[in-house]
Amino acid sequence: MSCSNNNKTLLDIKDPNIIFDEDCVKEGTYKGKRCKYIFGKLTYTPTHCVKCGVKNIDFTVYKNGTQLSRITLPITGINPTYILLQKQRFMCQACQSSFTAKTPIVQRNCFISQNVKAQVILKSAEAQLLRSIARDCSVSPATVHRQINQAVKQFIPHYKALPKHLSFDEFKYAKGEMAFEYINAESGDILNILDRRDNLTIKNHFIVNYSLTDRQHVETVTIDMNAGYVSVFPRAKIIIDRFHLVQLINRSMNKCRIQVMNQLRMSNGDDMKKYRRLKRYWKLLLKKRSDLSSVEYKYYPLFGQRTGQSIVDEMLHYDPVLKANYELY
Template sequence: MSSLNNCIKFALDIKDKNIVFKSFFYKMVQMKKHKIYEAELIQPACPCCGALDLLHNGHLITNIHYLTANASHPVIIRLAKQRVKCRDCNRWSMAQSELVNKYCSISNASKLKVLSALTEDSSMTSIARENNVSVNTVQRVLGSCSHHFLDSYEYLPAHLAFDEFKGVDRQLHFICLNGDNHQVVQILRTRYKKTLLKYFGRFSPQARANVKTVTMDLDFYYQDIVRACFPNAQIVIARFHMIQMLTRSFNSLRVQVMKTFDKRSRQYQLLK
């Protein structure tokens, strides 16, 4: 059993020690062949007081949608979560895992895959079909981006970076990064000036005053946002955009000089 458990965990890339896989089989569900893994989620200690003296009282069976390389063969983990009562504090609890959030049947790994697919030029319907979830699930994952990164409006990193990226239907979305560790601070569905001013205006004056630098491209309205929201911040133009601007100017000058020579001359050929 231990060998089977380790093999299934290795195949599914699951590292939770409290999950024990017992068997797997195929089953036809709604004219589609599903791969079912049966597992048990163990509660080793009381989450309230940490005591090990627990009274087990059955399981809660949850069917969890997991990642699959073949969309025609969905993978389901039939997880039996232990229900326990602590003999020390007399509190009831149920085993929880990082595999899936509480009261949810979609694995966190599947949500991350859906979120990654949302950055590409794909429709929500195709993303839902490829990941064996509903379109509503894809919309909920996208909607969670607006509050997933910062839960408090009392803090902002000292160094921020603004940019935009092309998402679904080729629309441009706004992204804000921490300039020190490059972690995502926030993703907004639009990059309009009104939306950005409204979002950053929610932060306290102390949090906005803590921002020292904001790195951005050459878009002029980003500079207006920095001046309006971050009184102590210095504007830093990204080196990539500076080099790109210099390269374009150099090429423009090169073409102008090149056109002054005869097309059959050596100088024309070298500049071309």
């Protein structure tokens, strides 16, 4: 294999029109960072003019100078790698316009190779930080962002049919922003993700993308507590997700404590003491009783040397509603 071909294999460049000379690799710097430059040439004889379409017979289209491009390649070794590509320029005698040679390694007017873009997409599937993908692929975080967005656009979910068992979930995806996803409850496959989770958006999504027959096919939907949109599945049984149920009960118990606590506030000194205790030891009231020790004495500020269970018992005596709720909880 020639030196040029070896280089191409090493760099995953398949374009036969790119040629490398011997000694084509040089070390240098780019934006203050050490890097590798690979000098290459791109030339060929075009079959026609890309501007007017005239066939290239007897040099209708002739070679006319070159244009140098710096294209980012995937890193070879440890430093960013760039190809400095001398692209052939062509002139058309028929239409008097000029154009530059094309190569599949990079899109027109772009300086980031297709391989780098592919690398960005592959890495983004591994849930890596945007910044570290950018560093590993020697591109800017903005480029990573753009590539991911473009890849997402190509992904068109198929709205063919819904599985018998669906599961809905919500999750945080950016600062305070919540997204909605629906999942095949049996296989765990994510069927689609919506960037909003209000009832109207979700309802419309299902109505627009799936027929009533499709929706009638759904037998169960596992949801969190807040789900007005389930009415679009007329025949489905609704299952409330255990995790969300536990979360809700937890929250209600805590709310009850806060209510009782606030009633005690601003009264006499004894009540203020109770208020402070309920405020400080809220976690103990949410704990499983069997997880609280009845034998191990520790120092609890506002209480003194006590066991976890005795503290809870004392606090429950402050209010009958709190006690009743705790027992139910």
